Amino acid sequence: MLGIVTIIRPLRRVASLLTTPLEPEDFLGLINPLASSRQLRGVVTKVVPETADSTTIHFRPGKGWNAHLAGQWARIGVEIDGVRQWRSYSLSAPAGHDPAITVTAIGFVSTALVRNTRVGDVLFLDVPQGDFVLPRHPRPLLMLTAGSGLTPVMSMVRTLVPRRPDADVVLIHSARTRSEALFHDELLELADQFPGLQVKHWYTREEHGRRLDLTDLTDLEALCPDWRTRAAYACGPADFLDAATDLWDREVDAASPLTIERFAPVLLPGTGGEGGTITFEKSDKQVDAAGDVPLLDAGEECGVVMPSGCRMGICRSCLIPLVAGQVRDLRTGELHGQDGELIQTCINAAAGPVHLDI
Ligand SMILES: Cc1cc2nc3c(=O)[nH]c(=O)nc-3n(C[C@H](O)[C@H](O)[C@H](O)COP(=O)(O)OP(=O)(O)OC[C@H]3O[C@@H](n4cnc5c(N)ncnc54)[C@H](O)[C@@H]3O)c2cc1C
Ligand code: FES
Structure with a gap:
């Protein structure tokens, strides 16, 4: 499959121009790939490998895009083997900047995006959306993230920490290893530069040797003793989020809410019938x-x-x-x-x- 996305896109375009009557829209698209009234698009401006399996794709959106709030996500469409596939990705760039997505290769579309995206490629877009955003009024924050769940939180950290001297953010991020930890060096640099950010990495396959356990209080109390008083945000795999939700339901009152973002639906186990x-x-x-x-x-x-x-x-x-x-x-x-x-x-x-x- 490698190479297919970038090779097929221009070939298909030429083939469809040869076989389909041209509309004014098509002439516009030839001159400027972002000029389409039918479908919002963006052109890739930079591709930055983050880890062996993750890549940040920066893009310049066309007319019709709304500036994103830190933590929001957008639907991104890409043509693979001639079929336009849509997936959702959190916008990892800070608010007020051109958007970027950070994709981890785990399946069909994400692997194509990570391995094949090149500067100048055109992405199909939908406008940013989502309620996983910073609180309206400043307050101490606790961010709990694992794996690619760091992406929306990274946008929040990049937006808040350098701009607000009163920021007070504790970020606990779990990854398998240091080399798999997204934005590792940038986070440590930000924490060095801004006293309002504390970063605590948890490595399940290196020094900690086990998962961060959110089913009881021990790990959390050790990492962030005042966790109960902070507005908390969590994003990561389903079991990580389920454990955090149970913990907050049990231990915390409504004044310190937990806001979560899921990348996959919560399905009821054993729901399937005969099909x-x-x-x-x-x-x-x-x-x-x-x-x-x-x-x-x-x-x-x-x-x-x-x-x-x-x-x-x-x-x-x-x-x-x-x-x-x-x-x-x-x-x-x-x-x-x-x-x-x-x-x-x-x-x-x-x-x-x-x-x-x-
Ligand atoms: C609101 C939202 C924001 C998202 N933000 C990001 C992001 O910033 N970066 C990113 O890489 N992905 C993100 N995703 C996930 C992304 O939309 C795709 O689901 C993911 O890239 C897998 O698509 P695929 O075609 O490669 O895999 P598929 O071939 O479709 O199959 C992958 C399977 O894994 C499940 N899955 C999705 N995400 C994960 C995950 N993180 N860990 C384990 N299983 C998962 C899917 O539900 C599906 O069942 C987000 C999803 C949502 C809904
Ligand atoms: S794809 Fe979003 S609701 Fe089904």
Whole structure:
């Protein structure tokens, strides 16, 4: 797959220009890749490798982009093998600067972005969104992050710490090893330069040799004794966030809230039923899917071009009208299915035969 994204993009463009009547839009796009009234785009201005598997991609967005708040994310589209794929990425650049995303290669789209993106490539964009943002009024903060969950928090730290002499931020970041820790050197430099930032790294495969344990108080009390009095933010893998949520529910009152950002949906274990045959009517495709496979994944698997965005039930970019059948919400186990109902395909699975209007 390596090389495919960058090679295919210009070839497809030429091929489509040769085979499709040109519209004024297309001439504009030839002169300036950011000039499109149909789809917001950005041009890649810098690509910075961060770790062996993570890369920061800086881009200059076209007209229609809204400046991001620190901590927000955006849908990013990229063409792979001729199909436009959408995923969500937190904006790691500070507010007030051109945006950047920091992507860790873990699957299909992220690996293509990390390995193949080059300066001058065009990304498809949606405007920044999300509520994982700094509090309106300054107060002591505790940031708990693990792995790529550091990205939205990095935007917050870069925005807040150099600009606010009264900033008081404790950042606890867990990574497997020092070399896998995102933004490692920059964070230590910021902490040296600004007394308002304390950075505590936790290495699960090096000096600590185990996971940061948030199921009880011991680790947290040792790392940040006044943690209860701080407004807390957490972003990382599901079990890390689940443990933090339980701890705050048990131990902390509402005056010191925990705000979390998830990169993947919380699915109810064992929600899947018997599944069924999914018919994608306009695409003339059919596939048998197990009861725990989202309709979105099943469609993509058999080559249907499915709309998507966050892939976790928050952005509603994946809505498709149901023609017939019943689906199961994988977050709650609830069965539903009115004819014509708009189905969030990223978090619903077939419960028996399903017909979708795509
Ligand atoms: C609001 C939001 C912000 C995000 N910000 C970032 C970001 O800043 N950097 C980044 O690298 N990714 C981020 N993601 C995740 C990103 O959207 C993709 O899910 C991720 O890149 C995997 O896509 P893929 O096509 O490579 O993997 P796929 O082939 O789609 O499969 C990967 C699987 O891993 C799950 N998954 C997603 N993220 C993680 C993770 N971090 N760890 C373990 N499993 C995961 C997915 O749900 C999916 O089931 C964010 C997601 C959301 C919803
Ligand atoms: S892709 Fe965002 S809600 Fe389904």
